[in-house]
Amino acid sequence: MASFYRRKRGLIFKFIVGIPALWFLIVIFTTYQGKLSNSDSDTEKRQEREVIHREKDIVPPRDNHIHFGDGDKLRHDRKIHEEEKLNLANKIQLDMHENRQQREDTGRESAKKDDTLRYKRKQSLPERPYVDPNAPGEGGKAVVIDKDKLSPEEKKKFDDGWQKNAFNQYASDMISLHRSLPDVRDPECKDLKYKDNLPDTSVVVCFHNEAWSVLLRTVHSIIDRSPPHLLKEIILVDDFSDMDHLKQPLEEYAAKLQKVKVVRTKKREGLIRARLLGYSVATGEVLTYLDSHCECAEGNIE
Structure with missing residues (x-):
C-alpha cells in the first residue's frame, strides 16, 4: 500500500515539473520563429527599397532638371531644329x-502610245466590204423570222435548213459573211498590250457537211479581224463530207482567198484525226484550232 502512494506522489511531482518546462520550451520556440519571420520581412523591405532607389536612378530627368550654361544656346538650337x-x-x-508630274507625263506618253498601237492595228487589218448597218444580224443582233409569213418555197427552205443542220440555216443565209460584231471584251482585256513581233499562226478549221454560209462566215471573220502578218494560213479540213457545195464550189472559193487551202480525209476520221491532218500540212509557227461554226472577234489572233 505504501509503495502505491510513493508511485502516485512521483507521478504528481513529474506532472508538476513537466508542465512548466513544456510551457517554457513552447515560449522559446515561438519567440525564435517570430524573430525569423521579422528578419525575412526586413530583408524583403530592404530589397524593395533598393529596387525603388535604383529605378529612381535610371529615370530620365525632367526638362526642368536640365540646366544649360547659356539660355541663348538653347534658343539657338531650337531655332536650328525648326529650320531643319x-x-x-x-x-x-x-x-x-x-513624282506627280512624272506620273502625268508617263500617263500621257502611254496613252499616246496606246492610241498609236490601236491606229496601227486598225491600219493593218484588211478592209471589209461595206455592209448595211440595218441588215439582218448586224452587230450580232438576232434574226427574227415569222414562218407563217413566208411563201411556200421559203417555208421549204426554212424547214430543210433545220432538217439538215439542226439550226436555222435560213436565218444564217440572210446574214452577211462580213457582218459586224460588238466588242464584248472586258475593259481590262481591251487595254492589254501585245508585242509587235508575235509569231504567225496557221488556223485549222475542221468540218463535216457544214452549211455554206456558216463555214464561210467563220473563214471571213478570221481574215477580217486578223492582222495579215500574224495570219499565215487557214486550213479547212474536210472530214469526208458528201454535200455538193463542199466539193468543187468550196475549192474555187478558197482559191480566191489566197491564204485558204482545203485538205480532205479519205474516210470519216473524226475531230482529232482531222485536226492531226491539218497539223501535218500547217506551216505557221503556232497552231490555232477553231470550230467551223464560230466567228472571231476583235483581237482574237493576238
Whole structure:
C-alpha cells in the first residue's frame, strides 16, 4: 500500500515539473520563429527599397532638371531644329510634286502610245466590204423570222435548213459573211498590250457537211479581224463530207482567198484525226484550232 502512494506522489511531482518546462520550451520556440519571420520581412523591405532607389536612378530627368550654361544656346538650337523641320517639309512637298508630274507625263506618253498601237492595228487589218448597218444580224443582233409569213418555197427552205443542220440555216443565209460584231471584251482585256513581233499562226478549221454560209462566215471573220502578218494560213479540213457545195464550189472559193487551202480525209476520221491532218500540212509557227461554226472577234489572233 505504501509503495502505491510513493508511485502516485512521483507521478504528481513529474506532472508538476513537466508542465512548466513544456510551457517554457513552447515560449522559446515561438519567440525564435517570430524573430525569423521579422528578419525575412526586413530583408524583403530592404530589397524593395533598393529596387525603388535604383529605378529612381535610371529615370530620365525632367526638362526642368536640365540646366544649360547659356539660355541663348538653347534658343539657338531650337531655332536650328525648326529650320531643319521646315526644310524637310519643303523637300517632301517638292518630291511629291515632281513624282506627280512624272506620273502625268508617263500617263500621257502611254496613252499616246496606246492610241498609236490601236491606229496601227486598225491600219493593218484588211478592209471589209461595206455592209448595211440595218441588215439582218448586224452587230450580232438576232434574226427574227415569222414562218407563217413566208411563201411556200421559203417555208421549204426554212424547214430543210433545220432538217439538215439542226439550226436555222435560213436565218444564217440572210446574214452577211462580213457582218459586224460588238466588242464584248472586258475593259481590262481591251487595254492589254501585245508585242509587235508575235509569231504567225496557221488556223485549222475542221468540218463535216457544214452549211455554206456558216463555214464561210467563220473563214471571213478570221481574215477580217486578223492582222495579215500574224495570219499565215487557214486550213479547212474536210472530214469526208458528201454535200455538193463542199466539193468543187468550196475549192474555187478558197482559191480566191489566197491564204485558204482545203485538205480532205479519205474516210470519216473524226475531230482529232482531222485536226492531226491539218497539223501535218500547217506551216505557221503556232497552231490555232477553231470550230467551223464560230466567228472571231476583235483581237482574237493576238
